[in-house]
Amino acid sequence: MGSDALFDVRDLGVQFTTPRGRVSAVREASLEVRRGECLAVVGESGSGKSQLFLGCLGLLAAGGVVQGSARFDGQELLGPDAAPRRAALGTRLAMVFQDPMNALTPHLTIGRQLVEVVLDRGLLDAAGARARSLEVLQSVGMPEPEARLRQYPHELSGGQRQRAAIAMALMTRPDLLVADEPTTALDVTVQAQVIDVLRAARDRGLAVVLITHDMGVVAGIADRVAVMYAGRIVEMAPARELFAAAAHPYTAALLASVPRLDTPLAGRLIGIEGQPPAPGDEPDGCAFAPRCASVLERCHRSRPPLESHENRSVACHAAGAVR
Amino acid sequence: MTETLLRVRNLTVRFPMPRARLVGPRPWLTAVNGVDLEIEAGRAVGLVGESGCGKSTLALAILALVAPQAGTIEWRGQPVRHDDATGLRRMRRELQVVFQDPVGSLDPRMSVGESVAEALEALEGPQAAAASRARVGSMLAEVGLDPALHTRYPHELSGGQCQRAAIARALVGRPRLLVCDEAVSALDVSVQAQIVNLLADLRRRHGLALLFISHNLAVVRHLCDEVAVLYRGRVVERAPAAAIFGGPRHPYTRALLAAVPDPDPAAHARARVPELRAAAAAESVAVVGCAYRPRCPLADDACRMQAPRLEDAGDGHLAACHHGRVRPPAS
Numbered sequence: 150m151g152s153d154a155l156f157d158v159r160d161l162g163v164q165f166t167t168p169r170g171r172v173s174a175v176r177e178a179s180l181e182v183r184r185g186e187c188l189a190v191v192g193e194s195g196s197g198k199s200q201l202f203l204g205c206l207g208l209l210a211a212g213g214v215v216q217g218s219a220r221f222d223g224q225e226l227l228g229p230d231a232a233p234r235r236a237a238l239g240t241r242l243a244m245v246f247q248d249p250m251n252a253l254t255p256h257l258t259i260g261r262q263l264v265e266v267v268l269d270r271g272l273l274d275a276a277g278a279r280a281r282s283l284e285v286l287q288s289v290g291m292p293e294p295e296a297r298l299r300q301y302p303h304e305l306s307g308g309q310r311q312r313a314a315i316a317m318a319l320m321t322r323p324d325l326l327v328a329d330e331p332t333t334a335l336d337v338t339v340q341a342q343v344i345d346v347l348r349a350a351r352d353r354g355l356a357v358v359l360i361t362h363d364m365g366v367v368a369g370i371a372d373r374v375a376v377m378y379a380g381r382i383v384e385m386a387p388a389r390e391l392f393a394a395a396a397h398p399y400t401a402a403l404l405a406s407v408p409r410l411d412t413p414l415a416g417r418l419i420g421i422e423g424q425p426p427a428p429g430d431e432p433d434g435c436a437f438a439p440r441c442a443s444v445l446e447r448c449h450r451s452r453p454p455l456e457s458h459e460n461r462s463v464a465c466h467a468a469g470a471v472r
Numbered sequence: 473m474t475e476t477l478l479r480v481r482n483l484t485v486r487f488p489m490p491r492a493r494l495v496g497p498r499p500w501l502t503a504v505n506g507v508d509l510e511i512e513a514g515r516a517v518g519l520v521g522e523s524g525c526g527k528s529t530l531a532l533a534i535l536a537l538v539a540p541q542a543g544t545i546e547w548r549g550q551p552v553r554h555d556d557a558t559g560l561r562r563m564r565r566e567l568q569v570v571f572q573d574p575v576g577s578l579d580p581r582m583s584v585g586e587s588v589a590e591a592l593e594a595l596e597g598p599q600a601a602a603a604s605r606a607r608v609g610s611m612l613a614e615v616g617l618d619p620a621l622h623t624r625y626p627h628e629l630s631g632g633q634c635q636r637a638a639i640a641r642a643l644v645g646r647p648r649l650l651v652c653d654e655a656v657s658a659l660d661v662s663v664q665a666q667i668v669n670l671l672a673d674l675r676r677r678h679g680l681a682l683l684f685i686s687h688n689l690a691v692v693r694h695l696c697d698e699v700a701v702l703y704r705g706r707v708v709e710r711a712p713a714a715a716i717f718g719g720p721r722h723p724y725t726r727a728l729l730a731a732v733p734d735p736d737p738a739a740h741a742r743a744r745v746p747e748l749r750a751a752a753a754a755e756s757v758a759v760v761g762c763a764y765r766p767r768c769p770l771a772d773d774a775c776r777m778q779a780p781r782l783e784d785a786g787d788g789h790l791a792a793c794h795h796g797r798v799r800p801p802a803s
Contacts, residue, residue, distance in 0.1 A: 193660040193661075193662060193663075194631070194660055307523065336522040336523055336687055337522075337687060337689070337728060337731040337732050337733075338522060338727060338728065338731040339522075340731070340733070341731040341733065344733070362660055362661065363661075363733070364661070364735035365732065365733030365734055365735050366733055367735070368733060368734065368735045368736055368737045368739070369733045369737075371737075388737050389737050389738075392735060392736060392737055402662065403661065403662060404735060406661045406662045406664070406665040407661050407690075407735050408664075408665070408668070408688075408690035408691050408693070408694050409690055409734055409735065410689060410690050410693060410717065410729065410732050410734060411734045411736065411739060414693065414694065417669050417672070418664075418665035418668050418669055418694060419665060420662050420663065420664075420665030420666035420669060421662035421665075421666075422666070424630060424632075
């Protein structure tokens with residue numbers, strides 16, 4: 150494990166200093182991403198899925214601190230020397246965010262913003278940059294790419310803007326793309342197109358981290374899935390196996406609460422009663438125990454470690470019973 | 473016989489757009505274009521379509537929050553008139569709304585209990601303190617908010633708890649119809665499921681009718697009896713929910729359904745219907761004939777010549793498509 154991983158995160162923790170003291174957003178998270186694979190990181194709002202990656206990339210909001218290790222192609226990003234992180238970020242390691250309008254500069258044309266990415270880093274000359282910008286717009290399935298280069302972000306539809314933002318991230322031919330909720334603000338028809346774009350980029354060898362709460366999107370693209378709850382990774386498994394049989398009761402409940410079109414109508418949706426613990430109060434036992442359908446007596450006393458069985462890991466005392 | 477609460481006829485809402493040049497005609501954006509819609513007491517009607525299709529404008533017109541350019545809206549048989557303050561006040565007691573952003577739709581300086589009490593007072597006039605407290609308390613309990621939370625402020629609550637409070641605020645005057653404009657879209661799936669179940673319970677308990685606006689078709693399928701599909705301001709298909717989801721007749725409805733990602737990797741591995749691919753075309757061109765023609769895989773000369781009318785095939789399933797009666801081979 151670890152040696153063949155492009156991105157290798159070990160024991161990552163993220164804390165924020167708030168008026169109420171230090172609050173942990175991410176605890177002891179370890180994961181790896183290999184070349185040409187898509188890892189989906191899922192969980193509800195506040196589960197720490199975005200902070201985990203913002204922490205790795207040094208993009209935490211003010212008051213945030215990160216511990217642990219994040220190695221990108223063997224280079225430590227979180228060491229005392231910021232140079233490896235600066236060299237990788239935006240070049241070999243690119244990010245796409247939820248809101249495509251805020252990711253683009255309103256007063257510059259799409260073409261200008263695309264070429265700037267490579268010109269500022271001295272990667273290509275002007276003619277090369279222009280050719281590359283057309284190429285990436287085509288690769289993200291942008292209709293009429295030539296015309297788009299001359300347009301401003303407000304002239305594009307939401308889906309086109311998100312494709313422009315992904316194109317911008319792809320300008321430098323990165324090895325890893327971290328996409329944080331890239332389809333959440335989009336219509337289903339446009340969402341399907343964006344998933345196609347990410348899948349095509351993955352198939353060309355790009356490693357993709359997809360942060361999302363939409364299990365449907367995960368099923369459409371992910372090779373492996375990490376499930377986060379209250380700042381911890383509680384389950385990690387190949388996508389097909391996870392959807393076929395979730396080992397952690399939280400994953401099972403999350404999957405069950407998604408309303409679906411492809412199953413007969415059952416009377417009620419299955420929600421998860423209660424709420425996750427407030428940030429900062431970590432119980433002694435399992436954080437999911439108060440909401441868990443398979444809870445055992447010891448779940449309240451001792452926290453289950455993340456244990457691996459073959460290619461799956463799960464942090465649950467009752468997982469044996471579930472499987 | 474069930475009472476028809478809401479009857480919308482040929483409703484058109486247009487907004488003035490900035491002039492392209494200093495002089496010249498002012499362009500208008502037609503957000504809602506000749507829509508007919510009825511909602512009977514106790515029924516849940518889903519309104520679906522992409523962003524910009526006019527679903528929220530239609531809701532605002534029904535709530536008398538924007539004035540239509542043409543067409544009529546009747547509430548329980550009485551025409552809704554914007555110059556009739558008494559009539560509007562009476563209607564608003566019976567017609568309430570819940571919006572998408574649960575935190576933003578509550579006053580940040582009022583506890584959720586105060587917010588609900590304020591709504592009660594606005595709808596029914598000044599209340600005795602004890603009576604108001606009892607009604608507000610029972611309403612908040614009914615939407616599943618713990619009594620300990622009634623004195624909390626919106627920023628102290630989660631999104632799901634705020635949405636419960638917003639629903640309590642809408643329901644405290646015992647309305648007949650609740651308009652939900654993307655009311656569960658901003659919530660996490662586990663919370664979304666709770667709120668959908670809550671709405672289903674409230675319907676059953678109080679015979680509440682719903683106009684449920686959403687881009688999430690799976691949620692609409694769970695909650696609604698009927699579905700209307702809106703495309704560029706027009707209803708292109710309207711039918712009982714089972715018919716829409718079991719046998720959609722408009723190619724746009726089929727494309728929408730095909731685009732919903734099911735949480736099942738095996739389903740994604742299967743080839744997807746070609747209609748989805750067609751949806752990439754330019755969206756802003758003015759179209760003669762059928763508005764969906766540029767994206768439609770079935771488009772032919774008939775679609776270019778004439779816009780199809782919304783017609784009933786004889787089974788209560790309406791579609792505005794020249795090819796709507798011919799079902800294409802199952803994919």
